[in-house]
Amino acid sequence: MVIKKTVCIFTLILLLNLSGCKKNILPKRYEINELMLVQVVGIDKFPESPNDCMLTVASKDLDAGGGQGNLGSTGKNTGSTGEKALILTSEGKTMFDAARNLQTHSNKTIFWGHTDYYLIGEEAARDNIAKYIDFFTRDHELRIDSKVYIVKGSTAKELIEQFNQLDFFIFDKLESLGQNIRLLGTSYEIEVHELMRFLDIHHASARIPCIYLAKRSDDDGKQIMDIESGGYAIFSDLKLAGYIGPDISRGINAITNTLDSSVVVVKDLAGKDVSLEIIDCKTKVIPFFEGNTLKSVTINTKVNSNLAELQSQTDFTDEQSLRFMESQQSVIIKKEIESVIEKVIEYESDCLEICDRIRLSRPYKWLQIEKKWMEIFPFIEFIVQVESKIQRTYELKEPSGYKWSE
Amino acid sequence: MKRPIKLKTRTRPDDNNAKPESGSKESSSKELNSKKTDSKDSAGKRLCSEESGSKESCSKEASGKELSNKEVTTENIRNILSDSSDINYQVHYINGCPDLPVSVIYVDGMVNTKIVNDDILKPLTQEKIFEEANDFRTIIDLIEHGTTYHASRKLRSSLDDTLTDILSGSVALVFDREKKAVTFEIKDFEKRTISEPTNESALKGSKDCFIEVLRVNTSLVRRKIHTPCLRIRETIVGNQTRTPVAVIYIENLTNEKIVNEVFKRLNEINIDAVTTAGSIEEFIIDRKSTIFPLILNTERTDKFCHNILEGRVGLLIDGLPTAYIIPATIDMFFQAPEDYAYNYIISSFVRLMRYVNSVVSLVFPAFYIAITTFHQEMIPTDLAISIIRSKAEVPFPTSSSVIFMLLSFEVLVEAGFRLPRTMGQTVSIIGALVVGQAAVEAKIISPTVVIIIAITGMAGFTIPNQDFAQALRICRLVFTICATAAGLYGLTLGFIILIYHLNSIETFGVPYYSPFAANDGRDIAKDSIIRMSMNSMRKRPASLKTTNKRRQGW
Numbered sequence: 001m002v003i004k005k006t007v008c009i010f011t012l013i014l015l016l017n018l019s020g021c022k023k024n025i026l027p028k029r030y031e032i033n034e035l036m037l038v039q040v041v042g043i044d045k046f047p048e049s050p051n052d053c054m055l056t057v058a059s060k061d062l063d064a065g066g067g068q069g070n071l072g073s074t075g076k077n078t079g080s081t082g083e084k085a086l087i088l089t090s091e092g093k094t095m096f097d098a099a100r101n102l103q104t105h106s107n108k109t110i111f112w113g114h115t116d117y118y119l120i121g122e123e124a125a126r127d128n129i130a131k132y133i134d135f136f137t138r139d140h141e142l143r144i145d146s147k148v149y150i151v152k153g154s155t156a157k158e159l160i161e162q163f164n165q166l167d168f169f170i171f172d173k174l175e176s177l178g179q180n181i182r183l184l185g186t187s188y189e190i191e192v193h194e195l196m197r198f199l200d201i202h203h204a205s206a207r208i209p210c211i212y213l214a215k216r217s218d219d220d221g222k223q224i225m226d227i228e229s230g231g232y233a234i235f236s237d238l239k240l241a242g243y244i245g246p247d248i249s250r251g252i253n254a255i256t257n258t259l260d261s262s263v264v265v266v267k268d269l270a271g272k273d274v275s276l277e278i279i280d281c282k283t284k285v286i287p288f289f290e291g292n293t294l295k296s297v298t299i300n301t302k303v304n305s306n307l308a309e310l311q312s313q314t315d316f317t318d319e320q321s322l323r324f325m326e327s328q329q330s331v332i333i334k335k336e337i338e339s340v341i342e343k344v345i346e347y348e349s350d351c352l353e354i355c356d357r358i359r360l361s362r363p364y365k366w367l368q369i370e371k372k373w374m375e376i377f378p379f380i381e382f383i384v385q386v387e388s389k390i391q392r393t394y395e396l397k398e399p400s401g402y403k404w405s406e
Numbered sequence: 407m408k409r410p411i412k413l414k415t416r417t418r419p420d421d422n423n424a425k426p427e428s429g430s431k432e433s434s435s436k437e438l439n440s441k442k443t444d445s446k447d448s449a450g451k452r453l454c455s456e457e458s459g460s461k462e463s464c465s466k467e468a469s470g471k472e473l474s475n476k477e478v479t480t481e482n483i484r485n486i487l488s489d490s491s492d493i494n495y496q497v498h499y500i501n502g503c504p505d506l507p508v509s510v511i512y513v514d515g516m517v518n519t520k521i522v523n524d525d526i527l528k529p530l531t532q533e534k535i536f537e538e539a540n541d542f543r544t545i546i547d548l549i550e551h552g553t554t555y556h557a558s559r560k561l562r563s564s565l566d567d568t569l570t571d572i573l574s575g576s577v578a579l580v581f582d583r584e585k586k587a588v589t590f591e592i593k594d595f596e597k598r599t600i601s602e603p604t605n606e607s608a609l610k611g612s613k614d615c616f617i618e619v620l621r622v623n624t625s626l627v628r629r630k631i632h633t634p635c636l637r638i639r640e641t642i643v644g645n646q647t648r649t650p651v652a653v654i655y656i657e658n659l660t661n662e663k664i665v666n667e668v669f670k671r672l673n674e675i676n677i678d679a680v681t682t683a684g685s686i687e688e689f690i691i692d693r694k695s696t697i698f699p700l701i702l703n704t705e706r707t708d709k710f711c712h713n714i715l716e717g718r719v720g721l722l723i724d725g726l727p728t729a730y731i732i733p734a735t736i737d738m739f740f741q742a743p744e745d746y747a748y749n750y751i752i753s754s755f756v757r758l759m760r761y762v763n764s765v766v767s768l769v770f771p772a773f774y775i776a777i778t779t780f781h782q783e784m785i786p787t788d789l790a791i792s793i794i795r796s797k798a799e800v801p802f803p804t805s806s807s808v809i810f811m812l813l814s815f816e817v818l819v820e821a822g823f824r825l826p827r828t829m830g831q832t833v834s835i836i837g838a839l840v841v842g843q844a845a846v847e848a849k850i851i852s853p854t855v856v857i858i859i860a861i862t863g864m865a866g867f868t869i870p871n872q873d874f875a876q877a878l879r880i881c882r883l884v885f886t887i888c889a890t891a892a893g894l895y896g897l898t899l900g901f902i903i904l905i906y907h908l909n910s911i912e913t914f915g916v917p918y919y920s921p922f923a924a925n926d927g928r929d930i931a932k933d934s935i936i937r938m939s940m941n942s943m944r945k946r947p948a949s950l951k952t953t954n955k956r957r958q959g960w
Contacts, residue, residue: 008906012899012902012903015899026891026892026896027780027892027893027895029779029780029893030779030780030782031778031779031797031803031804032778032779032782032785032790032793032794032797032804033793033794033797033798033800035782035794037782037787037790037791037794039787060791062791062794062795062798111782111783113782113783114782114783114787114790116787141783143783
């Protein structure tokens with residue numbers, strides 16, 4: 001019995017060696033208040049320097065009075081007290097190098113485990129996104145459910161610093177922006193693991209929601225910088241190819257079944273505005289083969305809406321009125337889808353994952369066209385079909401003021 | 407030189423109050439056998455009295471053989487009990503005849519003198535039938551056949567038995583010429599009344615609890631279990647205290663191997679005194695090197711009887727207001743009698759909460775240390791920020807703070823137990839103010855740590871059994887140290903060792919970790935983590951291997 005126990009205890013002690021820590025048997029310990037919890041990471045290309053990778057991190061400034069001020073030459077603390085972010089910047093030959101350099105600028109241990117947003121500057125995105133994102137997908141401390149945005153028209157550092165002038169923490173802004181773009185249906189947040197999947201699918205390219213700095217007036221009429229959604233950044237072969245703006249980016253969501261909610265404004269029979277709220281949108285991608293030749297791809301979209309607002313006092317309960325509104329909605333969605341297809345063909349990017357959906361629906365046929373997919377992709381005939389249905393008009397069958405209009 | 411007493415424990419011959427009213431022949435023969443065994447045992451028993459006045463007599467009485475050979479006479483009793491002031495010796499003449507003297511010996515304060523006077527001495531002096539009796543043999547015969555008015559009488563021809571009776575509250579009529587004594591059990595000493603249990607509150611159930619008097623306690627059990635098969639067999643433990651210990655079980659239901667094992671272990675105890683619960687408990691448990699209780703104790707009669715009826719063996723010790731249930735398995739420490747009083751769904755929820763709370767109480771501080779010092783990525787960001795803010799300017803590491811607070815909590819609990827009740831409240835107030843508020847304001851302790859310890863403490867108090875809760879408190883401290891050393895890795899190792907330890911324990915042949923690790927987990931879904939309805943609990947716990955397995959529909 002004693003021998004058994006000794007063996008057990010000895011085995012357990014030996015197991016400590018499996019902790020992955022070579023120098024110390026026991027894992028390393030950090031007090032939580034000695035950590036700087038990075039929440040937003042900005043990734044930029046710094047072309048003028050041999051150290052072309054630039055990293056900007058933002059965390060909530062928890063030390064009253066800016067406890068990390070007066071940092072090194074490359075580290076810069078632009079944050080102040082309150083809810084603003086504590087921002088650190090560093091450069092390096094690689095992202096990992098920059099990350100290590102960042103540590104030298106902070107009196108706290110940089111902790112990446114709470115990173116929720118990666119903002120990739122336009123220059124870095126145009127260079128090669130895989131090059132800049134690799135460190136963040138490889139390191140065990142970082143989460144792969146963090147969200148990725150492309151910063152349109154500026155560097156991520158500029159965006160973070162500019163926004164920090166406001167009394168609003170950038171993390172909170174990005175969080176609310178993510179919810180808003182989902183409601184508007186103009187974009188859809190992409191997480192790191194989804195981006196990795198895009199990069200791994202052989203023929204598909206990435207689409208990443210983009211944001212940009214926009215000027216707007218505050219309550220006092222003063223011009224302030226704010227962050228707004230700019231639709232999608234479209235990638236072709238790991239490089240940024242162009243953007244699809246919020247005017248048509250809903251078409252991407254419709255094709256990729258990521259349109260949860262959106263508002264479509266149509267006219268009623270009286271010519272007044274009617275708001276339709278999209279509550280459900282399902283799209284089927286149906287390839288049509290002749291032999292082994294892909295002749296056409298049908299994009300079949302079914303949109304269900306609620307009648308959210310009616311500005312006229314006409315009776316809309318008749319079929320004709322509803323069909324009239326539905327047809328307008330179909331036309332609008334169809335136009336957006338067609339525009340999106342046109343754009344992605346122009347950018348030579350299958351960011352809509354058409355290839356993957358053909359592969360899943362017709363796997364044997366797909367094998368025949370797989371190798372020449374990007375050659376045939378621009379010449380595919382896309383047939384867009386949109387069916388709209390207004391599901392609910394809520395309890396109000398007649399609009400306000402209907403009786404007086406009679 | 408005085409020598410320590412060496413006494414062989416034995417089953418008392420007067421244990422026949424457990425005699426079945428309509429028992430089988432088999433059971434009757436067993437009773438008889440036990441009587442025979444008892445008399446043999448008593449013959450070999452040795453006794454010495456520390457109170458012995460003369461060194462000579464003490465050295466003589468040190469030999470058990472010499473004592474057992476001695477005759478029952480007043481002189482011998484007087485030699486052994488010597489000049490103890492509470493022993494009352496009187497000589498009475500039967501029916502006033504100087505030729506028929508009888509010594510009346512009893513311990514003052516332990517007998518009801520009114521009964522002695524009215525029911526024993528008065529008939530001896532006034533009953534006409536004694537006028538015709540010329541010799542002691544006839545007188546003893548008359549007493550034996552009810553001429554005195556007391557029912558509980560025993561004829562003793564052994565000095566040891568006579569002394570035992572006297573010292574346990576009987577009156578002895580010693581007939582020196584016949585070398586015999588008749589003892590009457592007329593115990594009447596100050597005792598606590600049966601009150602509500604103080605440590606195990608009864609919300610919906612019987613409110614009587616055990617007291618310090620064994621006979622009252624056995625009567626409480628009898629009042630609840632009327633079966634003639636209920637056996638209450640006594641044995642004596644403690645060379646000096648000579649404490650009666652009653653073993654209670656139901657014949658033809660309880661596993662006989664467990665009963666025999668209990669008797670075997672009780673008889674092997676060779677100690678001076680049984681003044682505390684540990685005196686018996688620590689001698690009969692299987693595993694000494696564990697902090698977990700292997701015997702369940704209770705002061706509630708309903709809980710005791712419930713376990714007896716499940717097929718367990720009960721122990722009642724004279725002088726202790728607590729009953730012991732053998733064997734105890736881990737699930738029993740999470741059960742409260744109220745579980746069977748309320749709706750089974752509600753009871754299941756409450757019991758589930760107890761298990762969850764025990765885990766919380768066990769690992770929460772360790773888990774907190776692990777995630778705040780090793781695995782900060784596990785904490786939701788907003789919570790991490792709150793913790794960081796609460797810990798700002800606190801100079802001590804989280805682990806030190808937590809261990810310090812845990813120890814402070816133990817000190818408070820211990821102080822609360824030791825002080826009188828009125829002072830106990832003062833300790834709570836001081837504890838809350840000094841350790842809680844002041845320490846947080848002085849930035850010595852983070853408020854989060856105070857919350858963690860408070861939740862841990864509260865969770866620990868939901869465990870019905872204090873012995874088990876104390877064991878968990880020790881484990882909690884060990885887990886905290888494990889987590890301080892190696893985070894979740896250390897905590898997991900600690901947990902594995904704990905589970906291994908619990909699984910390695912057997913108590914009276916029953917796996918301690920049952921029903922979780924025995925009998926293919928058959929009883930898990932019935933009456934452990936949850937309680938099913940009474941209808942579905944048709945069988946007794948399988949791990950007890952009871953003779954009668956069914957408790958319903960037989």
